[in-house]
Amino acid sequence: MNTIIEKQACVGCGVRAARCPRACITMTADSEGFRYPQIDAECCVDCGLCRAVCPALKVPAETAEPSAYAAYNRDEAVRSRSSSGGIFRLLAEQVLREGGAVAGAAWNTDGELTHQLVRDSKALDRLYGSKYLQSRTDTVFAEAESVLKSGKTVLFSGTPCQIAAMRAYLKTPYERLLCVSVVCHGVPSPAVWESYRSLLEAQHGAKTTDARFRDKRDGWKAFSLALSFDNGQSYASQHGQDRYMQCFLKNYILRPSCYACRFKNTRADADLMLADFWGLSHIDPQFGDDRGVSLVIVNTSGGQALWEAVREQTTYKAVDLQAAVPYNTAIVRSVPPVPKRERFFETYRTHGLDEAYRRYVRTTALQRLKQRGTWYLFRLRRLFKKS
Ligand SMILES: Cc1cc2nc3c(=O)[nH]c(=O)nc-3n(C[C@H](O)[C@H](O)[C@H](O)COP(=O)(O)OP(=O)(O)OC[C@H]3O[C@@H](n4cnc5c(N)ncnc54)[C@H](O)[C@@H]3O)c2cc1C
Ligand code: SF4
Ligand code: SF4
Ligand code: SF4
Structure with missing residues (x-):
């Protein structure tokens, strides 16, 4: 068994393993508890397919020219269970109402954090809130692909590298795939x-x-x-x-790849990005309170349409993204190595x-x-x- 990529580059998304036609790749945790692909050399026929889908080897998505908003959900119960302004829940409910499915990080019955595909509002409760550890993607890419193939919409949420992985997994682009990333400090073991x-x-x-x-x-x-x-x-x-x-x-x-993350900045593969609006009191002291305000970054026309479908259920205001970045450097910069x-x-x-x-x-x-x-x-x- 051999590893197939440098540790610092690998984000642990499992796309190569999921795409290998001969199932020669397994994801195995190292001594820090992060999962990496291991290739069974005897099984591998060197077809090259896995290299072609690995997001760590792909050219990064184009930088987007986003618009940005400060916003919070008017439903205080939802806002209080969410990490920032409770915007994710609104986006997810909108997609479910239209008959689509939503993927995000949730605890499984063994207490592990895994990406799960949900199809109803009750199950959406499992996706509430930031969980500060790396989520396993396991079967979610294949499940999302099958929903997309049936002509339905998928809202895929996760870290920016997981969004890149979802897009890389699909052999063809799907208009009905919408991606919402969380701005990401890095994921713990x-x-x-x-x-x-x-x-x-x-x-x-x-x-x-x-x-x-x-x-x-x-x-x-x-x-x-x-x-x-x-x-x-x-x-x-x-x-x-x-x-x-x-x-x-x-x-x-944090995972080694998080100290030199290739997935920073506003990128066209995430239709929307959500963050905590930490610098808000310096930019607009009148807006919001200490119950959570999101920074909503809209990167694409698909993201704009979804945001417009829900924004009347929020209290929101357009903001200058550049003014917000100094208070939330995770948008543009990796954390320094320790x-x-x-x-x-x-x-x-x-x-x-x-x-x-x-x-x-x-x-x-x-x-x-x-x-x-x-x-x-x-x-x-x-x-x-x-x-
Ligand atoms: C690991 C991590 C680091 C973050 N770092 C920052 C940061 O440095 N600065 C900042 O402004 N914001 C950061 N965020 C994002 C922020 O805290 C909020 O999650 C985001 O603003 C959405 O909040 P919400 O209130 O709209 O919805 P919430 O209900 O709070 O968010 C739910 C969403 O978070 C996703 N999610 C939760 N845990 C994970 C996970 N482990 N992996 C992938 N997706 C996950 C769910 O899939 C769902 O999409 C981070 C989030 C995570 C998960
Ligand atoms: S597909 Fe993901 S897990 Fe596999 S090598 Fe590439 S970055 Fe690492
Ligand atoms: S080269 Fe082909 S057979 Fe070998 S691990 Fe990659 S996808 Fe599988
Ligand atoms: S910082 Fe976030 S997006 Fe970047 S590699 Fe780490 S988990 Fe992925």
């Missing part, structure tokens, strides 16, 4: 998430029944990771205090997640003091400049 969930399950003496990475009980900006357990107990911690969220946001546990990432994973493998967190990720009292000092200095400088 499913194995690290599994370790963290097991730690919390051991602490609570029960199995997890639900996990929300963007719980808004303390507000949208101070979002919490919240878990429920089957003995009625629960866990919730704001992202700044939670060990897993700190490992994620400090970039220790020098101690290798050592983090080494410790994770030998001593477990808690020890790796303690050695490399946790903010020490001295660091906190330094951060506070820098902040006060910054405020003082601004005060002097104003006076």
Whole structure:
């Protein structure tokens, strides 16, 4: 068995494996918990088909000339269960109303995150919210293709590399395929998430029944990771205090391809892009509140039509995308590599997640003091400049 692509380039989408006519490729997790293709050399007849479909080897899609909006769903119940403004739910419901299907990331019965195709509003509940780990694509590309072949619309949602993978998988372009990407910081290792969930399950003496990475009980900006357990107990911690969220946001546990992502910028393969509108208070302080506002980026005419079909159910305003980018650099830039990432994973493998967190990720009292000092200095400088 051999690997077939450099780790830094491979996004783990599984398109080669799904397209090999002889089923010679399997997706196998490495010691960090990320899945990579392994080729069985004895089975392979070197037909070259898999190379032709790999999105990591394709020329990137054209850059789009987008329009952008600040928006949130007027239905407060939907907005509160969503990560930002609850716009995804509106787009998905519109496609379902028209008889189509929607693909997105959801937990399966084994507690793994997989891309699933849903056809009714009830099942759509499973797609709510950002889940901060890589989702497996397994059979979803084939399922989406079969719906498209039957003449129905598919709304495919996911990270920008998953959108590129969906398009690369299809041998012909389908007008009825609409793609909505999330603006993407990077995806954490499913194995690290599994370790963290097991730690919390051991602490609570029960199995997890639900996990929300963007719980808004303390507000949208101070979002919490919240878990429920089957003995009625629960866990919730704001992202700044939670060990897993700190490992994620400090970039220790992302897939290697995320540090030099080829799928940044507004791209014509995503009809729409959704993000958190983090800089909104600097751009339009009157708009929205701390319950979540989305940045909706419209890249294509198909995306425009879908957005126009739902936008009256939102409170929205056209914005200048360039003004929003400095507050959300994930739109255009990859996160920088973390020098101690290798050592983090080494410790994770030998001593477990808690020890790796303690050695490399946790903010020490001295660091906190330094951060506070820098902040006060910054405020003082601004005060002097104003006076
Ligand atoms: C891993 C990840 C990183 C992100 N990083 C940023 C960022 O740096 N900056 C930013 O502004 N926004 C980021 N987002 C997007 C943002 O948080 C919201 O998800 C987005 O704005 C949509 O919100 P919503 O309220 O409309 O709908 P929600 O209901 O919150 O979103 C549901 C959508 O998210 C998709 N989704 C959830 N988890 C995953 C996953 N693991 N893999 C693929 N798709 C998934 C579902 O398929 C569905 O399309 C990220 C999202 C994810 C999943
Ligand atoms: S990027 Fe996707 S298709 Fe290409 S090798 Fe990696 S998993 Fe396979
Ligand atoms: S070259 Fe052909 S047979 Fe070999 S793994 Fe790729 S698709 Fe399969
Ligand atoms: S950062 Fe890039 S490579 Fe990583 S998951 Fe997001 S789109 Fe894919």
